Each structure stands twice: as C-alpha cells, then as structure tokens.
Amino acid sequence: MLELLYPRKCCVCSDVLERDQEHICSACMEDFPYTYFWNWRDHPWEKALWGRCNFRFVCSLFYYSRDNDYSRLDKRIKYAGDLSLGRWLGVMLGEKMKILCEDVDYIVPVPVHPLRRWKRGYNQAEVIAKGIEKGVGRSSMLYNALYRRKNSVSQTLLDVNEKWNNVKGVFGLKRGAQEMLAGKHVLIVDDLLTTGATAQACFETLVQIPGITISFASLAAVRH
Numbered sequence: 682m683l684e685l686l687y688p689r690k691c692c693v694c695s696d697v698l699e700r701d702q703e704h705i706c707s708a709c710m711e712d713f714p715y716t717y718f719w720n721w722r723d724h725p726w727e728k729a730l731w732g733r734c735n736f737r738f739v740c741s742l743f744y745y746s747r748d749n750d751y752s753r754l755d756k757r758i759k760y761a762g763d764l765s766l767g768r769w770l771g772v773m774l775g776e777k778m779k780i781l782c783e784d785v786d787y788i789v790p791v792p793v794h795p796l797r798r799w800k801r802g803y804n805q806a807e808v809i810a811k812g813i814e815k816g817v818g819r820s821s822m823l824y825n826a827l828y829r830r831k832n833s834v835s836q837t838l839l840d841v842n843e844k845w846n847n848v849k850g851v852f853g854l855k856r857g858a859q860e861m862l863a864g865k866h867v868l869i870v871d872d873l874l875t876t877g878a879t880a881q882a883c884f885e886t887l888v889q890i891p892g893i894t895i896s897f898a899s900l901a902a903v904r905h
C-alpha cells in the first residue's frame with residue numbers, strides 16, 4: 682500500500698523501481714561507473730598519491746563526476762540522510778575489497794566535527810564504513826581513533842591548495858589509539874576522493890604510530 686502511495690525511485694535516474702530492485706534500477710546498474718580499483722594495482726589514484734602518502738592500497742567503488750547522475754548517490758547519503766543507501770553501497774564496496782582487506786585489522790571512518798555530526802545526526806563516512814565492515818566480513822570498526830580538531834569549512838568549493846590548507850593538521854589521534862593501532866593495518870574510509878587532501882591529512886596523523894600500515898577506501902572517486 683505504502684509503495685503505491687510513495688513508489689520507491691531509482692537514486693540515479695528517479696525512475697520507479699521494480700519490486701526486486703534496491704536503490705538503483707537495472708538500467709543504471711548496467712551502466713554503473715565502477716572503478717575496478719579492487720583488481721587494478723598501481724591505478725592512477727595510487728600513483729597520484731605516491732610520495733604524498735604511501736597507502737598500501739587505495740580503493741573506490743565508482744567514479745564521481747558532476748556531469749553524470751551517479752553523483753546524486755553521494756549527495757543523497759551526505760545531505761538527504763539516505764543511510765540505507767550508504768550502507769548498501771558500502772557493503773558492495775566491501776565485497777569487492779575482500780581480498781585486498783585480508784590483513785586489514787581496523788576500519789577507521791574519517792571523522793566529522795562533533796557539531797556537524799550533531800546537526801546532521803550522523804557521519805556519512807561511518808555509515809559507509811559499517812557497510813564495508815559487513816561486506817568484508819572480518820575487520821573491525823574503530824569509530825574513535827581520529828578526531829577532528831576544528832570545524833573546517835565545506836571542501837566543495839575550494840581549489841586543490843585551499844583544500845589542503847583547510848584540512849592540514851585538522852585530525853588528531855584519540856587517547857589510546859596509538860597503543861591499539863601500533864603494528865596494525867588500518868583502512869581509512871571516506872565518502873569521496875577528490876583531491877586526496879583529507880586522505881593525506883588522515884595519513885599524516887596515523888603514520889606517526891610505530892609499525893602501522895595504512896590504506897584508504899571511499900565510495901566514489903573523481904577520475905585522475
């Protein structure tokens with residue numbers, strides 16, 4: 682009955698979904714812009730980040746572009762509170778990364794400032810990380826390894842240098858995280874990879890920990 686009144690719609694093209702479809706219709710699933718980073722070593726994003734931060738691997742589920750409707754997925758998760766979509770895509774990414782994540786010990790979502798989390802009611806990176814944890818099936822989430830020092834302005838309208846200055850030094854290590862993460866492989870999770878500035882800022886905070894290995898995953902990435 683509810684479905685007749687409020688038909689579920691595809692999060693990409695807004696067509697009405699068939700009963701057996703979840704979030705995205707079959708036509709949009711067929712054209713889904715997968716990155717295939719999970720079976721591609723030394724892909725352009727890994728190369729782009731070499732020298733800046735040496736991640737064991739970098740992995741994203743799909744390409745993000747302002748010119749196509751798949752960018753709506755990120756917006757729905759971040760601004761419209763579609764948490765089930767975030768989790769569902771996270772599971773999908775986790776399943777693709779199963780082999781990559783074989784020796785990952787902890788999944789650490791990129792934190793948002795407590796004020797933003799309070800206003801929004803959730804942290805989108807945390808929602809995605811929960812999905813990844815389920816999809817991978819064995820690593821464990823660590824919500825509180827990092828914290829955000831100040832409420833930096835939204836990254837959306839900044840250029841590359843401004844983005845870096847905006848997040849540089851913004852993440853701190855929570856008490857106890859150093860002991861817990863020493864010698865471990867940690868997967869940082871965010872919703873979107875655009876300039877790598879946030880990924881690098883997290884890396885620089887975590888890399889001080891003795892013996893740590895760091896990787897990075899995001900739902901979407903701009904083409905590099």
Ligand SMILES: [Zn+2]
Pocket residue numbers: 691692693694695696705706707708709710
């Ligand atoms: Zn569609």
